[in-house]
């Protein structure tokens with residue numbers, strides 16, 4: 001046991017931020033195996049070496065995968081939001097944006113095609129979290145006058161996430177000389193911005209006032 005502990009100490013070093021990290025140099029020098037040597041072991045040093053070769057085009061592809069994943073999640077969430085919404089305008093708005101989202105996914109697939117890459121999503125925990133919060137509102141405010149105001153606030157959090165992503169992707173596409181990708185991404189951005197504005201109008205015109213009412217009213 002003592003020997004093993006000594007070996008473990010040898011295999012870890014401190015990085016610049018003083019965090020203990022696995023020392024891959026010792027591994028390549030052929031030190032004896034330890035309890036930490038097993039297939040699939042996560043080696044942060046190797047990650048750093050790989051990351052050192054990544055550039056803006058890798059970042060662009062990663063972010064494209066992120067928003068592709070996010071749009072697909074949103075496509076599934078919108079019909080649920082439409083069913084939950086109490087006002088007819090709210091229901092119609094969510095359904096209309098569901099159709100737009102379908103078109104947005106297709107535009108993203110065209111961007112993947114321009115890059116010569118397969119359209120593939122990458123798990124986006126941010127959108128999963130925003131959607132989970134929306135589901136929480138649906139459950140906790142079900143049947144209450146505040147439900148639609150809550151649903152609108154969730155939908156706006158989604159829109160703002162997308163607006164941030166598309167803004168960045170448009171800028172990077174320009175930097176990378178991906179001229180054909182820019183209008184596709186801009187079309188998505190414009191739809192998200194228009195949806196955000198419609199949601200604001202809906203909240204101001206009715207949902208917020210209704211939410212202020214007492215349950216018995």
Ligand SMILES: [Fe+2]
Pocket residue numbers: 071074101104162192
């Ligand atoms: Fe979208």
